Amino acid sequence: MKYTKSNLMRGYANKILTIDLANGAIQENGLDPKVRDYFVGGRALGLYLLYKRITPGMSPYAPENPLIFSPGPLAGVPQFPGTSKCMAVSLSPHTGIPGISNFGGHFGAHIKYAGFDIIEITGKSEEDIFILINGFENQVTIIDAPSIDRVFDLEKFIVDACTGKGYDKKDITFVTTGVGAANTTYGCINSHYFDPTKTAGGQKGFFRTKQAGRTGLGSVMIDKKIRSVIVLAEYPHGENPYGAADWEKAKRAGLKLSKVVREVDPVSLKMSRQGSAGLISFMNNENYMSLPVNNYQYGSDPRAEQISGKFYEENLFDHRGMDGCFPGCSLRCTKGGWVTLSFGDQKGKKVWVDGPEYETACGFGSNLGIWNAEAIMEANWHCDNLGIDTITTAVIIAFLMECFQRGYLSKEDTDGVELTWGDDQSVLRFLHQISHRENEFAREAGKGMVSLVEWVCRKYVQRTGRENPKKELMKFSMQAKGLPFSLYRTHRSLSMQASYAAASDIGAHHAAAWLIKVDLLGAFPTLQDKARALITYPRVRLGNDNLGLCKLPWVDVFNPESEKVKDTDKFINPASQE
Secondary structure, three states, X not given: XXXXXXXXXXXXXXXEEEEEOOOOEEEEEEOOHHHHHHHOOHHHHHHHHHHHHOOOOOOOOOOOOOEEEEEOOOOOOOOOOOOOOEEEEEEOOOOOOEEEEEEOOOHHHHHHHHOOOEEEEEOOOOOOEEEEEEOOOOEEEEEEOOOOOOHHHHHHHHHHHHHHOOOOHHHEEEEEOOHHHHHOOOEOEEEEEEEEEEEEOOEEEEXXXXXXXXXXXXXXXXXXOEEEEEEEOOOOOOOOOOOOOXXXXXXXXXXXXXXXXXXXXXXXXXXXHHHHHHHHHHHHOOOOOOXXXXXXXXXXXXXXXXXXXXXXXXXXXXXXXXXXXXOOOOOOOOOEEEEEOOOOOOOOOEEEEEOOOHHHHHHXXXXXXXXXXXXXXXXXXXXXXXXXXXXXXXXXHHHHHHHHHOOOOOOOOOOOOOOOOOOHHHHHHHHHHHHHOOOHHHHHHOOOHHHHHHHHHHHHHHHHOOOOOHHHHOOOOOEEOOEEOOOOOOOOOHHHHHHHHHHOOOOOOOOOOOOHHHHHOOOOOOHHHHHHHHHHHHHHHHHHHHHOOOHHHHHOOOOHHHHHOOOOOOOOOHHHOO
16 A cells, blocks of 8 residues: 655654455554544553454454554654653453553654554454555555564564665564464564664674563464564654654753753663663562562562672673663663573574563562573573563463462473472473463463463362362462563552552553552552552553653653652652653
8 A cells, every 4th residue: 555644743643554454455544633632642542442443242363353553642752761662452362351562662663754653453364474564665565474483583584675675774673473472362572673783793783672561462463464564664854853843842851851861860770781670679678578589479589689680780781882772762771681592492592682671580580489690581582582471471480380389280280391499491491382382281371370270270179189279379370350460579569559450451560550669668658648649650651651651761760850849749750840
């Protein structure tokens, strides 16, 4: 389909790209100004379009269930920190309710640059396909794709194909998933972008990834036979290329926030050196007991320093280059480094790993009793390469380890597989078994936590003849609405417990109201304060999702000027508060 592209106005292209894979129909539709102004973009606009498409009882694998990619009006504006978040939206095969996952990289920005505010994909293809959005030729096409199961092999194929046609790597961005997404309900979508500042093999620059992992939308993507959505586009040029109402004022505001981030982060969270893994030491503090250890059974461990942000900073992260996942972000928290694989058919190969973020570092670290930082990074790489969510995978494995610990599972139940605390090689092996559905145990683990609890109960009753243990298993199958907990032990933060249960619409995830840190620091001394935070904080954090903003530089960097503000909550949006 050929389309017309107009200049961005107030950050909007005012167009929706709609693709029906059932009949190959591709359309550009106008974005209704009333809908745009009410829902803004990102999460809210994506959920509105999802609501318009779904019906009661619809299966997440129904052809009519849309897969939506929705950036916001600030997505792709490099004059501000953290402006390339995009939302993936669909019915979740993991929970059965609307699923949302935000991700960084350049994909959301390039959707805008190519001329669209949102991509909406319905139907299913009979064969593996690529969707190619070419912003240079103003054309959208559906083309045949190879059946490449592993993400980084697919990345190489796409990059070689695009550069072979003369496109510059900086103008190429795409999303993919892998074989694990086809065989689990918690498939991950990888967002690929070119980083020209890193060096590999003597050459400057290579492709890096960010992930939309939560709620299993990679499984929806691969069920539709979409192997990749590729966007070719260049950065807008000229004065006021994003159509701001007051471009000079917008640039001044961006410079002000960038200055706060540059000055505050190095003396506080240190995300530019440690990434979000810097939180591990804070959560491990014995006064807080909020680091999940051995499936959330404990909240602190002296070995945590072996997997802390400081350890990664000093031993594994490569600090050369610019670690922002989008130009203009002064936080630069997208850390990564090189590890040598110890497992799989590429054993002995040195690979680049983007991460780990805090959740992955805890998920495959403290929560599994693994205190080896390189093993954690390797698990991170395998999950990305296979296309499965690191958080869900790690928490499911932690649950299974506790089942073995407490006698609810034995090797007799699991085809000889045994998962025990600290055994990183068994974890890596099980990742591959899950992703390829190699045996009954792996197949059941791939279905998700709720179904897995029922399976463990059946196996236990069959083996022992004892009473169904579901009531006991529910105490340590850490999930809400079917979504496994992200990696915070909430025993000492009632507000975070309530955030998982109520403030987060997708299940036990921290994005809607990440209250645990300020709660532990005493920001909400009364139950009324905690309840109020569950209302006010999501308004800000979900507002970021609508605008296309990363929460870290906007919410989690504390602006010293906030101390001077009276009669308001100084923690709610500190970096940009005046």
